Amino acid sequence: MAVVPKTLPVVDLSAPVCCAPLASGAMDPGDALEVALRLKALADPVRVQLMSLLLAEAAAGVCTCDLAPALGLTEATVSHHLRQLREAGLVEGTRKGTNVFYRPRIEALGALCRVIDPACC
Amino acid sequence: MAVVPKTLPVVDLSAPVCCAPLASGAMDPGDALEVALRLKALADPVRVQLMSLLLAEAAAGVCTCDLAPALGLTEATVSHHLRQLREAGLVEGTRKGTNVFYRPRIEALGALCRVIDPACC
């Protein structure tokens, strides 16, 4: 029997998370994975700062070249973090000429929050 | 010049997180670290399931030996995850005889949620 290396499953996270809140009883493993993957996308100091910067300019959007110096990191690193956030559905980027403007996806962040919140609902 | 290995700073997370919400503008790196560390504690499918199980029995508490079979993991692994949650202040355990009963710290979870929520406040 072939021994497959145990790697993380790939899951589509483009839509806001949608499942019963944590506090409403035992959560099934699939939902737990969905929640955990989105949390993991946010569970990094750089990405938390990124989200706060993007939320502050939610209307205009911010480009990589402005974010990199604000965080003291290379553009390659910032691009990597933005990708994590984008794949988790927490952020979206739109091209305008040579620039890509990133904006937070507020519904997605709100949905994640509602699942976690022990008071909400 | 000595090259110090770059390791993660150790931070006390026993009290519920307390800082301005993400959406209120650029967050400073220290606060971002505090938030990220707490999120990281929750950013694992097993720990999300653990929290949901504990929230379902918040009054009574649940012991490691009941959690391990419910998750299909060894007690060593569950103990490890509970430790992560405890160090993040999201859970607390009290000994009763040979058992340790774990309970969620609802205020801590709520505080984390309020920092993340783009709608809250």
Added chain:
DNA sequence: GGAGTTCTTCGACGTACGTCGAAGGTGTGG
């Protein structure tokens, strides 16, 4: 088309994480 800017991808490096079996507490009851 060519030079220049912005952004992403690739490869490599060190560190951190999840899991287990085995060993080490901690407490209960004969």
Added chain:
DNA sequence: CCACACCTTCGACGTACGTCGAAGAACTCC
């Protein structure tokens, strides 16, 4: 004190992650 149950710690294993420099893509303007 000894046997037993529960829980945690330790050591080891493979995988995942954050960071960078360098190379590649996408686009603009001359």
